[in-house]
Amino acid sequence: MAVAFQEGFVSDLVGRKATINELPIGKVTDFLVNRPDEVFPQVDGLVIKTAQGPRFAPMDSIADVDAHGAVALRSAPKIAAPPAEESLYLVSDLLDKQIVDVDGRKVVRINDIELVNTGGKLRVVAADVGVSGLLRRLGLRSFGKRFTPWIYENVPRTLIAWSSVAPIREMNPSQVTLVKESKLARLHPSELAEIISDLSAREAAAVIHSLDDETAADALEHLDAETQRTIIEDIGTERAADIIEEMDSDDAADLLGELPEEQQSQLLAEMNEYTAGELRELVKYEEDTAGGLMTTDYTWIYPHRTAEQTIRKIREIAPESEFIYYLYVVDKQDRLLGVLTLRALLLAQPEASIERIMEGDIVTVSPETQARDVAATIARYDLLAVPVVDGEGTMLGIVTVDDAIDAIMPENLARELPRITARRHTHRATAAG
Amino acid sequence: MIRRRGLWRSLLILLSVLGPGFITASAGNDVGGIATYSQAGALFGYRILWVLVPLAVSLIVVQEMATRMGAVTGKGLASLVRENFGVRVSVFSMLGLFLINTGLTATEFVGIATASEIFHVSRYITVPVAVVLVFLFILRFDNKTVERTFVAFSLIYLSYIVSAVLAHPDWHAVGMGLVRPDLDFRNVGYLVIVVGLIGTTISPYMQFFLQSAVVEKGTDEQELGLARADVVTGSILAIALAGFMIIANGATIFLANEHGANIMPTQASDFAVALRPLAGEFASAVFALGILNAGLFTATVLPLSTSYVICEALGFEAAVDRKFSDAPVFFTLFGIGLIAGAAIVLIPGIPYLQFTIDAQVLQGILLPPELVLMLIIINKRAVMGRYVNSPLANAIGWATVVIIGALSLFYVVKQAIP
Numbered sequence: 123m124a125v126a127f128q129e130g131f132v133s134d135l136v137g138r139k140a141t142i143n144e145l146p147i148g149k150v151t152d153f154l155v156n157r158p159d160e161v162f163p164q165v166d167g168l169v170i171k172t173a174q175g176p177r178f179a180p181m182d183s184i185a186d187v188d189a190h191g192a193v194a195l196r197s198a199p200k201i202a203a204p205p206a207e208e209s210l211y212l213v214s215d216l217l218d219k220q221i222v223d224v225d226g227r228k229v230v231r232i233n234d235i236e237l238v239n240t241g242g243k244l245r246v247v248a249a250d251v252g253v254s255g256l257l258r259r260l261g262l263r264s265f266g267k268r269f270t271p272w273i274y275e276n277v278p279r280t281l282i283a284w285s286s287v288a289p290i291r292e293m294n295p296s297q298v299t300l301v302k303e304s305k306l307a308r309l310h311p312s313e314l315a316e317i318i319s320d321l322s323a324r325e326a327a328a329v330i331h332s333l334d335d336e337t338a339a340d341a342l343e344h345l346d347a348e349t350q351r352t353i354i355e356d357i358g359t360e361r362a363a364d365i366i367e368e369m370d371s372d373d374a375a376d377l378l379g380e381l382p383e384e385q386q387s388q389l390l391a392e393m394n395e396y397t398a399g400e401l402r403e404l405v406k407y408e409e410d411t412a413g414g415l416m417t418t419d420y421t422w423i424y425p426h427r428t429a430e431q432t433i434r435k436i437r438e439i440a441p442e443s444e445f446i447y448y449l450y451v452v453d454k455q456d457r458l459l460g461v462l463t464l465r466a467l468l469l470a471q472p473e474a475s476i477e478r479i480m481e482g483d484i485v486t487v488s489p490e491t492q493a494r495d496v497a498a499t500i501a502r503y504d505l506l507a508v509p510v511v512d513g514e515g516t517m518l519g520i521v522t523v524d525d526a527i528d529a530i531m532p533e534n535l536a537r538e539l540p541r542i543t544a545r546r547h548t549h550r551a552t553a554a555g
Numbered sequence: 556m557i558r559r560r561g562l563w564r565s566l567l568i569l570l571s572v573l574g575p576g577f578i579t580a581s582a583g584n585d586v587g588g589i590a591t592y593s594q595a596g597a598l599f600g601y602r603i604l605w606v607l608v609p610l611a612v613s614l615i616v617v618q619e620m621a622t623r624m625g626a627v628t629g630k631g632l633a634s635l636v637r638e639n640f641g642v643r644v645s646v647f648s649m650l651g652l653f654l655i656n657t658g659l660t661a662t663e664f665v666g667i668a669t670a671s672e673i674f675h676v677s678r679y680i681t682v683p684v685a686v687v688l689v690f691l692f693i694l695r696f697d698n699k700t701v702e703r704t705f706v707a708f709s710l711i712y713l714s715y716i717v718s719a720v721l722a723h724p725d726w727h728a729v730g731m732g733l734v735r736p737d738l739d740f741r742n743v744g745y746l747v748i749v750v751g752l753i754g755t756t757i758s759p760y761m762q763f764f765l766q767s768a769v770v771e772k773g774t775d776e777q778e779l780g781l782a783r784a785d786v787v788t789g790s791i792l793a794i795a796l797a798g799f800m801i802i803a804n805g806a807t808i809f810l811a812n813e814h815g816a817n818i819m820p821t822q823a824s825d826f827a828v829a830l831r832p833l834a835g836e837f838a839s840a841v842f843a844l845g846i847l848n849a850g851l852f853t854a855t856v857l858p859l860s861t862s863y864v865i866c867e868a869l870g871f872e873a874a875v876d877r878k879f880s881d882a883p884v885f886f887t888l889f890g891i892g893l894i895a896g897a898a899i900v901l902i903p904g905i906p907y908l909q910f911t912i913d914a915q916v917l918q919g920i921l922l923p924p925e926l927v928l929m930l931i932i933i934n935k936r937a938v939m940g941r942y943v944n945s946p947l948a949n950a951i952g953w954a955t956v957v958i959i960g961a962l963s964l965f966y967v968v969k970q971a972i973p
Contacts, residue, residue, distance in 0.1 A: 259642035325630075
């Protein structure tokens with residue numbers, strides 16, 4: 123195909139003439155992409171509005187697209203355009219729709235789409251989300267060039283490379299499969315959460331739906347309770363249960379606590395028994411107490427093992443655990459005997475028994491302890507986490523320092539800090555901490 | 556861990572919980588609403604009450620449409636307009652929305668200025684102070700405080716119900732006014748008030764508001780029944796409140812004029828008389844506090860929501876808690892909307908009441924184009940599936956468009972050719 127067309131925008135091409143032997147047969151209305159997963163997906167054909175209705179012209183039936191976008195066909199397009207459910211159409215599915223700019227980390231709208239001729243193939247290379255795209259669509263570009271060249275030259279042109287464009291899809295199952303690996307998974311969970319909170323409930327659910335369970339769980343942990351609740355309601359019990367299982371147990375319990383009882387038990391029924399049992403216990407506690415803040419995801423060891431045996435054991439289980447800096451020494455009844463820092467364990471003689479090297483004088487809190495007091499305890503003793511034990515000394519879980527900070531930090535802390543200058547960074551810093 | 560939500564989203568959630576009636580009631584009871592309902596009652600008494608009946612029907616139908624669109628599509632009205640009509644229609648409708656909402660913001664500052672002048676404080680002091688307050692409200696106060704203030708503000712309108720009852724109106728005359736249509740085409744003043752009543756009750760921006768609140772709440776098709784019940788009760792409540800405002804003014808100012816007094820309301824503060832049956836000599840103070848609150852709150856919400864809606868349609872980043880450089884368009888629109896609104900009120904000699912009523916009339920004139928867009932979208936099967944409009948909703952919707960359109964056109968022509 124000897125295509126003269128080098129590069130241009132979809133809005134320039136839509137409405138151009140399509141001809142056979144220089145006789146006009148219709149107008150270009152849309153562009154079909156069969157493999158939207160490619161980094162710069164190829165255009166597989168054009169939809170041409172003819173007197174007989176919309177017809178599909180595959181790329182190999184196209185003789186030329188001239189520099190202005192007029193299309194010359196070899197033969198008359200006969201087949202109807204493939205149904206919308208099975209393919210991606212640039213104009214009807216993407217133009218004017220919201221997308222996530224993965225690199226810029228924000229939700230924007232596609233004003234225009236840039237196509238480039240790469241060795242005879244038309245490829246989608248970028249989304250125009252800027253003011254210049256709007257002006258072009260308004261038909262003001264040539265007007266602007268003529269009358270206010272200086273202003274036009276300075277209109278911000280914002281092109282996002284297609285490789286970082288992530289469409290937000292409707293929850294149409296056949297469409298979701300089009301994007302196999304979501305580009306959104308590249309984002310940090312807190313950034314993902316920030317984007318999700320910019321979306322409507324339905325779109326947020328669609329984005330969560332497109333992620334793998336683990337990424338979805340991470341993102342969900344960073345969202346506010348109300349958004350979490352609506353998302354869980356929208357994505358269906360089975361998927362929701364899978365995602366909640368992947369969340370940290372304290373966050374999962376908080377989330378379950380927000381839901382009506384019926385939904386809560388439906389979700390728990392879908393989970394594996396062990397996780398469900400743990401969460402059932404956690405949900406009972408008030409949100410702003412040690413019980414409500416704690417996670418059951420701590421690392422426990424037995425007192426009679428040697429340091430070497432224990433290190434081997436940690437290596438086995440550590441990949442599964444979030445928090446391994448403190449090792450809690452418990453007996454067979456789960457009673458807390460002592461605590462050992464990872465540092466102390468590494469520095470100990472290999473044959474030393476845990477009992478001998480552990481710290482037996484432990485600071486603990488009870489599940490009813492108020493969040494403020496938990497945080498004060500952690501601060502006073504410079505801890506990374508404090509264990510929660512019941513009246514009989516049985517270990518229930520731990521509250522980590524970051525969960526304690528989150529619990530006592532006023533929601534509007536960011537608002538109390540100097541305005542506009544650094545607020546976003548504050549969020550980032552908190553998220554990282 | 557981030558657990559945050561911007562002020563606007565918090566307000567939407569609050570609104571969606573309180574229900575659409577609350578949205579309408581508070582939108583109708585901004586300074587423009589108070590002025591228009593008061594003016595209607597003061598100039599025409601109970602005979603204008605009948606307008607509220609068809610208005611209630613249209614209000615219910617329009618609000619139900621916005622609710623259904625939000626629930627079925629999960630998208631705001633601005634998004635739907637953009638996705639169904641493209642850039643041109645979006646840009647023009649957003650331009651219209653921005654202009655009219657900036658005008659409305661100005662009327663909110665009119666309320667603030669009027670209130671301050673009742674207390675003998677110059678508007679050149681209070682209006683700039685109010686602008687600063689609005690900025691503080693949005694940028695510094697936490698969402699809970701703003702929400703609570705909002706709800707507290709709205710309770711003040713209940714004083715109109717009490718005042719209307721205490722004025723011992725002739726309930727028979729009120730009933731007759733409600734059921735006997737009385738449209739006087741020769742009287743331009745009457746026509747202005749009718750279009751103004753429509754504009755302030757079915758404000759164009761309210762549909763954006765309401766639909767966004769539905770979307771933010773995550774209402775879906777299954778919950779439509781409940782949401783519809785909300786719309787009906789809420790609309791009736793809002794209309795009832797408007798009715799009591801008209802009655803309170805009718806029973807006082809209009810009746811006094813009938814009996815030879817000559818109260819010609821030239822500024823909003825004259826309407827304080829309507830609260831005398833309740834508040835006696837404190838009527839002016841109560842009225843001033845009422846419009847001060849209404850003005851301050853709506854002046855906060857209107858520029859904020861307008862820039863959110865515009866950014867939603869045109870795809871710009873919108874968030875209060877971002878840096879200016881992250882959301883320049885959003886902050887610029889917000890700043891212009893707020894400051895221009897305030898500046899208009901500071902123009903020396905600007906006729907407050909006239910300007911306020913005119914802004915409501917303009918809302919009435921701009922309503923039909925908005926309704927046409929809504930009606931086209933809501934009848935698209937590709938968008939709404941089996942939730943497209945019923946023939947009855949279409950009939951009422953289009954009738955509303957035609958009637959309001961005809962009234963507006965008639966009014967415009969009358970203005971142009973006296």
